[in-house]
Amino acid sequence: MTTLVFGSAGQLGRDLVPMLTGAVVGATRADADFAVRGSLADCVRRHAPKLVVNCAAYNLVDKAESEPDAAFAVNAWAVRELAMACRDADAKFVHVSSDYVFGLDAKRDAPFAETDAPGPVSVYGSSKLAGEYFARALAPKHLVVRTCGLYGAWGVGGKGGNFVETMLRVAGQGKPLRVVNDQHCTPSYTKDVAAAIVGLIAADANGLFHATNTGATTWHDLAAETFRLAGVAADLTPIPTRERNDPARRPPYSVLDTAKLATVGVAPPRPWRDALAAYLVERRRG
Numbered sequence: 001m002t003t004l005v006f007g008s009a010g011q012l013g014r015d016l017v018p019m020l021t022g023a024v025v026g027a028t029r030a031d032a033d034f035a036v037r038g039s040l041a042d043c044v045r046r047h048a049p050k051l052v053v054n055c056a057a058y059n060l061v062d063k064a065e066s067e068p069d070a071a072f073a074v075n076a077w078a079v080r081e082l083a084m085a086c087r088d089a090d091a092k093f094v095h096v097s098s099d100y101v102f103g104l105d106a107k108r109d110a111p112f113a114e115t116d117a118p119g120p121v122s123v124y125g126s127s128k129l130a131g132e133y134f135a136r137a138l139a140p141k142h143l144v145v146r147t148c149g150l151y152g153a154w155g156v157g158g159k160g161g162n163f164v165e166t167m168l169r170v171a172g173q174g175k176p177l178r179v180v181n182d183q184h185c186t187p188s189y190t191k192d193v194a195a196a197i198v199g200l201i202a203a204d205a206n207g208l209f210h211a212t213n214t215g216a217t218t219w220h221d222l223a224a225e226t227f228r229l230a231g232v233a234a235d236l237t238p239i240p241t242r243e244r245n246d247p248a249r250r251p252p253y254s255v256l257d258t259a260k261l262a263t264v265g266v267a268p269p270r271p272w273r274d275a276l277a278a279y280l281v282e283r284r285r286g
Contacts, residue, residue: 007056011152079131154189181238
């Protein structure tokens with residue numbers, strides 16, 4: 001069986017590809033351009049896969065507010081094209097989505113289940129939700145996996161690194177760090193998310209699933225735990241979101257419930273602190 005992976009050069013894709021079985025083809029922008037209509041469908045026809053995994057995304061959350069067309073081109077219209085190409089090829093479509101499909105429930109303190117109604121509050125979140133709907137409506141065999149706060153050894157070139165790497169880099173420069181302490185989420189190690197996706201594929205799961213590490217924290221507390229585990233002294237100050245004045249709004253609570261994984265025999269990923277510790281060990285090994 002041939003599996004075609006879009007976004008194979010990103011941090012999630014780079015961890016996912018080695019875990020997949022059979023013939024795996026990694027598709028980068030050189031192979032198929034998400035901004036060029038027809039390019040993705042041509043790639044699917046050329047490789048004739050039985051499984052297509054889309055790890056690619058436009059994930060510049062703030063920039064999306066000023067260039068919505070670019071965000072929707074990658075996160076929605078390209079997903080629509082892939083879903084239809086998978087339908088025509090009788091291939092299963094696995095699409096990775098985001099916790100940012102949820103919104104501004106300031107009082108919420110219980111993780112979101114797959115059955116909870118989404119309500120994005122940013123262009124990025126809206127574009128990701130649109131992509132989900134296209135995948136689920138147009139690909140008869142589909143698996144949509146929402147995740148959250150990804151970080152991995154390969155980083156994300158377009159964003160200049162992941163959050164953990166950014167914190168370590170800025171602290172290493174001796175600069176003060178002011179990090180929001182009122183946005184609750186679950187930072188997730190790409191190796192663990194990739195393993196969950198592989199488990200879902202092996203179980204022939206269909207529909208919508210959440211796959212993150214377990215537990216919840218804030219971005220400030222993630223930074224603090226990173227510095228503690230890494231033995232780094234940092235000038236770190238918690239601040240409320242309102243002090244940042246970012247172009248895009250973020251949900252104050254976007255923790256995802258992963259209990260549904262167990263219904264198809266997939267073990268939920270480990271707690272986020274354990275995953276972070278493992279990542280920092282991997283990082284030291286180079």
